[in-house]
Amino acid sequence: MNGDALDISLLESWLWEAACSIRGDVDAPKYKEYILPLIFLKRLSDVFEDELAKLTEEYGSEEIAEEIVKEDPKQVRFYLPPETRWSAIARQSTNLGEYLTDCVRAVARDNPRLQGVIDVVDFNASISGQRILTDNRLRTLVEILGRHRLGLDDVVPDIIGRAYEYLLRKFAEGSGSSAGEFYTPREVAILMARCLDPQPGEKHYDPCCGSGGLLIKNHLRFKEKYGEDPSIEPPRFYGQEILPSTYAMARMNTFLYDMEAEINLGDTMHRPAFLENDGGLCSFDVVTANPMWNQKYSHETYESDPYQRFSFGTPPSSSADWGWIQHMYASLKPNGRLAVVLDTGAASRGSGASGRNAERDIRRLFVERDLVEAVFLLPENMFYNTTAPGIILLINTQKRRPGEIQLVNASPLFEKGRPKNYLSEKHIEMIAGTYHDWRAEEGLSTIITQVEAVKNDYNLSPSRYVAQNENEETLSLPDAILLLREAEEEAKAAQEKLWNVLKELGVEE
Numbered sequence: 001m002n003g004d005a006l007d008i009s010l011l012e013s014w015l016w017e018a019a020c021s022i023r024g025d026v027d028a029p030k031y032k033e034y035i036l037p038l039i040f041l042k043r044l045s046d047v048f049e050d051e052l053a054k055l056t057e058e059y060g061s062e063e064i065a066e067e068i069v070k071e072d073p074k075q076v077r078f079y080l081p082p083e084t085r086w087s088a089i090a091r092q093s094t095n096l097g098e099y100l101t102d103c104v105r106a107v108a109r110d111n112p113r114l115q116g117v118i119d120v121v122d123f124n125a126s127i128s129g130q131r132i133l134t135d136n137r138l139r140t141l142v143e144i145l146g147r148h149r150l151g152l153d154d155v156v157p158d159i160i161g162r163a164y165e166y167l168l169r170k171f172a173e174g175s176g177s178s179a180g181e182f183y184t185p186r187e188v189a190i191l192m193a194r195c196l197d198p199q200p201g202e203k204h205y206d207p208c209c210g211s212g213g214l215l216i217k218n219h220l221r222f223k224e225k226y227g228e229d230p231s232i233e234p235p236r237f238y239g240q241e242i243l244p245s246t247y248a249m250a251r252m253n254t255f256l257y258d259m260e261a262e263i264n265l266g267d268t269m270h271r272p273a274f275l276e277n278d279g280g281l282c283s284f285d286v287v288t289a290n291p292m293w294n295q296k297y298s299h300e301t302y303e304s305d306p307y308q309r310f311s312f313g314t315p316p317s318s319s320a321d322w323g324w325i326q327h328m329y330a331s332l333k334p335n336g337r338l339a340v341v342l343d344t345g346a347a348s349r350g351s352g353a354s355g356r357n358a359e360r361d362i363r364r365l366f367v368e369r370d371l372v373e374a375v376f377l378l379p380e381n382m383f384y385n386t387t388a389p390g391i392i393l394l395i396n397t398q399k400r401r402p403g404e405i406q407l408v409n410a411s412p413l414f415e416k417g418r419p420k421n422y423l424s425e426k427h428i429e430m431i432a433g434t435y436h437d438w439r440a441e442e443g444l445s446t447i448i449t450q451v452e453a454v455k456n457d458y459n460l461s462p463s464r465y466v467a468q469n470e471n472e473e474t475l476s477l478p479d480a481i482l483l484l485r486e487a488e489e490e491a492k493a494a495q496e497k498l499w500n501v502l503k504e505l506g507v508e509e
Helices: 008-021 028-059 062-071 086-091 096-110 135-145 157-175 177-181 186-196 213-226 244-256 299-303 321-330 358-368 425-437 450-455 477-504
Strands: 203-206 236-241 261-265 284-289 332-343 372-377 390-396 404-409 445-449
Touching: 008 028, 008 135, 008 157, 028 062, 028 086, 028 096, 028 135, 028 157, 028 244, 086 096, 086 135, 096 135, 157 244, 186 213, 186 284, 186 332, 186 390, 186 425, 203 213, 213 236, 213 244, 213 284, 236 244, 244 261, 284 321, 321 332, 321 358, 321 390, 358 450, 372 425, 404 425, 404 450, 445 450
Parallel strands: 203 236, 203 284, 236 261, 284 332, 372 404
Antiparallel strands: 332 390, 372 390, 404 445
16 A cells, blocks of 8 residues: 555545446446445544554554454444455455455444445345456455555545545536436535534434535534534534435445434435424424425325424425425424525525415515525536526524525636536635625625515525626526426316315316
């Protein structure tokens, strides 16, 4: 192994070489499913070696240190049997797929916290009698991943966590629209964490946590502010994820960061995992999320909800954006706050339309109850599932400035990237500083009152209030389609009601 420090550029070239070593055998979306468990195992092995070396120094003998950790595994973070350590894996010359599968299962057996985390991949799996990943490819992958140490003094956890972000990003770049459902650009997550400002002892929750990135950024922000002071109680983190492989990665990520985290598997919208003894929803100080935009759920999902989450109204089946917001709000403590990334239309759809509109009516109640604190419009072409800009919506049950809403039009604040635009550190500081200082700045931000929101029919789109040019705000095609679908749903519901009335009057169809 070489001793090069594993900085970001070296990390990315190292991971890309690892991904390329299994190209051809494995589709791009599956890179992470094979590479990341091995990186995690390599990290566990190197950390175990470091801890064993310290115990050897303390007791004067490696044999004694080995016996101590075998008898009392609590002496180390995770106990790895000798045959599962990277040195043994690197020496394995035959049946490598079977050997690796046995290794991760053995580690999970000896460390129950890792069950369902590290042992989810079968490196020996076949399809139609053909191995998915041959031993030759696996051997090359093991050799590449063995080039760098990932021990306690070799890398900081943030470097390791970025391995997952990098592979997700590379996957997203090459696989089209579905990839962006669970990938939040790193700088967007950092901006949200700066705004949420994690405090000691808080409970943080992400109902659709993906790989855990938003929770991790809150954890890192807390560490930036408070360091490693043992007298300060760190936040605790909770998440739920619907995809089993992504759930496993989220748990891996939280272990790498030594976070106090509980991640559960399941469908939050239908079966929320965090419940009180009386069956009601648990409540949290902070909620953060980037749900898949404009998800489709039936009206029954909302109207038959046993947790009374949707008291503000039933969202249209064409978009669950305000369904997710209501779930998040229902999960807040009385003094809680939340930040959520959404499609831009969530801030404006239905405003200005005549008659009833489900999303506008829900948004109206959030404004009237003085819960919306701020809305940020992000630049275009940042997210991997769309070129459209997103928004960050901040809700606070104890607003600093009651009766006011801050709107930030950050659409021009970006650096050109390939293939996506991104926020620089300067941009993050500018947006977060504007929010924390609660200032209006020409061309960037404004403060409106509830009266102004009412005057604009509860349109909270920052581009309506903070102009970047002379162009009028226009409705995007996706938003227009969603509005059309919602109008069709309402027309259909009205027609059904009419026929029911006519039937009661004895009028036949």
